[in-house]
Amino acid sequence: MTTGYEIRPVGYVESTIKDRAGAPKQGFEGAPDAWLVFDAAVAEATRDILPGADVFVLTWLDRAERDVLAVHPRDDPANPVTGVFSTRSQDRPNPVGLHRVTVAEVHGLRMRVQGLEAFDGTPVVDVKPVLDGGR
Amino acid sequence: MTTGYEIRPVGYVESTIKDRAGAPKQGFEGAPDAWLVFDAAVAEATRDILPGADVFVLTWLDRAERDVLAVHPRDDPANPVTGVFSTRSQDRPNPVGLHRVTVAEVHGLRMRVQGLEAFDGTPVVDVKPVLDGGR
Numbered sequence: 001m002t003t004g005y006e007i008r009p010v011g012y013v014e015s016t017i018k019d020r021a022g023a024p025k026q027g028f029e030g031a032p033d034a035w036l037v038f039d040a041a042v043a044e045a046t047r048d049i050l051p052g053a054d055v056f057v058l059t060w061l062d063r064a065e066r067d068v069l070a071v072h073p074r075d076d077p078a079n080p081v082t083g084v085f086s087t088r089s090q091d092r093p094n095p096v097g098l099h100r101v102t103v104a105e106v107h108g109l110r111m112r113v114q115g116l117e118a119f120d121g122t123p124v125v126d127v128k129p130v131l132d133g134g135r
Numbered sequence: 136m137t138t139g140y141e142i143r144p145v146g147y148v149e150s151t152i153k154d155r156a157g158a159p160k161q162g163f164e165g166a167p168d169a170w171l172v173f174d175a176a177v178a179e180a181t182r183d184i185l186p187g188a189d190v191f192v193l194t195w196l197d198r199a200e201r202d203v204l205a206v207h208p209r210d211d212p213a214n215p216v217t218g219v220f221s222t223r224s225q226d227r228p229n230p231v232g233l234h235r236v237t238v239a240e241v242h243g244l245r246m247r248v249q250g251l252e253a254f255d256g257t258p259v260v261d262v263k264p265v266l267d268g269g270r
Binding site for chain 1 (some may be wrong): 137138141142143144145177179180181182183184188190193195197202204205218219220221222223226227228229231233235258260261262263264265267268269270
């Protein structure tokens, strides 16, 4: 096992989702609009993100449990226990959230996005354009 | 800016790609097959990954430069300088690689995947199933 690497957040999520009880399982299952609020230090990295862009947002799910290796998918005991690498559980060794969203509005360092299921205050790690074929 | 978080690799990539000169820009542009080699500590997390699975592999691009905020996309000076959050440049504040691949073979903790463009030895951070619509 190699040594660890440091994630340095580049911003955070503003959302009306405050806890697990209020959160949909996936963004396309009815997440409210949310805002990405970027740190001024990465303004240059964000400058070409425009409304309408289809992007992957990577977050650090800071309320996740990292010692969980298998779960009942969707927290439903009727689903058989499954290794977390075959699920989208937030509980996993490295709880990086992967969210495919559409950018709705851009106001400087603040961007409104559609379809982001993350708690208010979740750190943002990265943004990447979606390539052909959803890659 | 909040404090950092620690990525703890769960395995690494075995690939014939040894350096930037030999690497395609994206996995679907002719990357050779590669192997994911998982740490025994996460065996339970990997146990339900089967051949044919379409997954996102997240890596830590440990040879990337983290202080780069804008680049000429695809290293081509003819492309205008673009903020890295609108590109798939490996050089970015948090160099998490996002690779959509198909699992070809599984042998315990070793899995052969198709379409992974990462250097030999690149740390693996996470694996997630691809959901409907490439999410």
